[in-house]
Amino acid sequence: MRILGVRPARLSLHAFLILTSLVWLVPVVWALYTALRPFADTAKHGYVSFGGSYDVKNFTDAWSQADMMHFFLNTFVITVPALVITLFFASMAAFVIARFRWRYNVALLVLFTAGNLLPQQAIITPLFRIYTTIKVPNWMSDSGELYDSTLGLILIHVAFQTGFCVFVMSNYMKTIPGEISEAAVVDGASVFRQYWQLTLPLCRPVLAALATLEFTWIYNDFYWATALISTGDKRPITAALANLQGEFFVNNNLVAAGSLLVAVPTLIVFFALQRHFIAGLTLGSSKG
Template structure:
């Protein structure tokens, strides 16, 4: 479809306005983070800069031991995202590609599970986590509570619903002949799922991986309720620590929060290519 010149000019203007609106808050925070607190205290945030420095970033990085918390986030986010995608896609495959009797009920069960507010399940979950023992090499506390594994498991469980929902929707759009042809060739369920269906789901998987990474990485509810040792918490909840530490220094807190946003941005940029390649690959099948 070739849009007319007028409408594409209008679209361009609209998008530029939106771009500015969307960027302003972030750029303003960056501007504040680049200015010393003494200066903004005296002249306010909205004023011309007397000096722009990276001091706030440097101070935030060194004083908060951020590297350590980044690693914690990595230990939690990576396994949780991979595990969620694997489990959700295998479940979605069965309920959407095989004529399975309970598929609607199961789908509703999973999707509905995703509707539950985290707060509703936290109390029994906390008790459950205190009751599940883990070997000491997995958890210092010897419990599911206050362990990385505990955090990974709840993130997986909590995100499964949405992923199953999206993936099963996506898989339904794949032609049924795909499986039928493979069955004729004698391929088992596993082969059809792993070799045949999953590669076709790349766009959906890439989109979900991006979303999951940001959600799990940014989660702080599970982290603050299920991890009691400050040092074991991921970077986003450690930010709260920093916020407590420099209550009056908004500039430095803004700097720290901006640093903490970098990994999700990297994941997005990295997966965006995958994502777009995957998307165009998806479009050919109609």
């Protein structure tokens, strides 16, 4: 039986898909709609209403009031080094796990991935004590310790994200034919050369996929930045968003505009690396 030449199963599938996409879109579109309206209008008519004026003043206000340029820069200074170091370390560990057969192979993989099972909240108290105890030179951190420093934040991101990256990358590297390495060994390539000049260039899809994911995670981090940084000016953009809220009075329209602005960089990164992202993830997971 067909309706307008389409099978009912297909029709209901598309009805379901449209509905699901609406469920995802409505909050975002509503936030955008709210962000375009001045506070006085929504205070008078409520948030579920039409009418009044529409402009981008909330966006410009959010940008200047929360000093977003400054905090975007902070986030950049935290995210980029953390991302590069994480991928560098993880690729080295993954290479060893994937290419060398030795006694503690599985134990090593477990060690790296087990760290990821730990909820971050569980270790915050000892970590806080450690961070306030470790002194670093003032040129690295003006607080004189790891606590309240950009360096400390980068280190904790590297520590927490490396495990996941090792897991994904070692799986990916196992899919690269071992014969390639063997040929290189026969030709006299050193271990580092096998890693740096042979394996890593072949890992471009998985590196791109992990870069996208890790960028989003580190970028969106609020927890570490809140717990380990006490100086407002050093905190990342996610924290700056909270600067738009007052003790009591909150202009939700302004906060909506600010949130949308903060979401833009992750979207840019995602769309730029989208093709690699999907290719890399499926390739990595096909052989475990």
